[in-house]
Ligand SMILES: Nc1ncnc2c1ncn2[C@@H]1O[C@H](COP(=O)(O)OP(=O)(O)OP(=O)(O)O)[C@@H](O)[C@H]1O
């Protein structure tokens with residue numbers, strides 16, 4: 001099999017707090033694979049282990065167990081680091097620099113020649129919408145502007161793989177949309193993007209693959225469509241029926257019932273015999289307009305998986 005962009009196997013991390021009085025099992029055996037050219041969304045609630053996973057992959061902290069490869073190299077790897085871009089969770093910059101100086105510094109760290117540094121910096125400043133702030137020092141930047149500066153910095157070495165820890169954090173809806181567009185553009189140029197977030201609509205909109213992490217373990221993994229298509233919640237039906245017809249027989253036990261003139265829409269529970277219901281509707285003179293499955297939203301799944309992880313940890317802790 002071709003090398004994955006990221007391959008993580010049974011990754012574990014236990015933090016020991018000062019004086020080793022308390023252990024925090026931040027990662028309890030995490031396994032996943034990020035294919036080259038994909039956008040991978042790593043979703044989970046606060047404290048799930050997203051940043052720990054990312055910092056481990058970046059070689060900033062050592063795992064307590066398991067292994068990971070990045071761009072075909074075991075972590076930590078200098079060769080891999082040169083070919084990837086990284087946006088940390090709360091980027092900190094020397095705040096007396098301008099954006100141009102920040103990017104020039106990033107370019108120097110990657111040994112880019114002067115003219116290339118200048119060209120890349122110019123392109124990226126425009127790309128992330130900081131053209132008008134180029135003379136200001138970073139200390140005058142808003143949170144959103146700093147986030148954009150961090151994104152530009154992560155792209156200075158024209159990386160094959162971009163790892164972004166909460167790239168949309170601190171951004172307003174327009175800023176979030178811009179980051180999503182940037183991520184899509186990176187994929188179009190053949191790059192691989194791995195990003196963490198707790199905002200589900202952001203992953204739903206762009207990710208090819210999603211992993212839901214909670215309590216240091218993956219709870220679910222798949223394409224957004226697979227994840228939301230896994231559980232049938234019911235069937236949405238829309239029928240047209242003469243105004244005079246009473247619909248009690250049809251709406252019994254249904255939810256989201258709405259009748260506007262001759263249009264009746266409702267949701268049948270997943271265990272209802274849809275054929276029998278349609279036959280009854282037909283008998284009442286109804287014309288079927290549409291019948292469609294109602295699946296979980298990613299949010300339903302997220303809430304359920306997160307609650308399940310909490311319950312299983314509570315059960316384990318209760319036993320010890
Ligand atoms: N340096 C540390 N020392 C001790 N515990 C830590 C340390 N860093 C993280 N933790 C703990 O490890 C767990 C996972 O934290 P992590 O920062 O990886 O979560 P996260 O998914 O990135 O959360 P968030 O959405 O809030 O950024 C949490 O319980 C956290 O308190």
Ligand SMILES: [Mg+2]
Nearest residue numbers: 050051052089
């Ligand atoms: Mg985090």
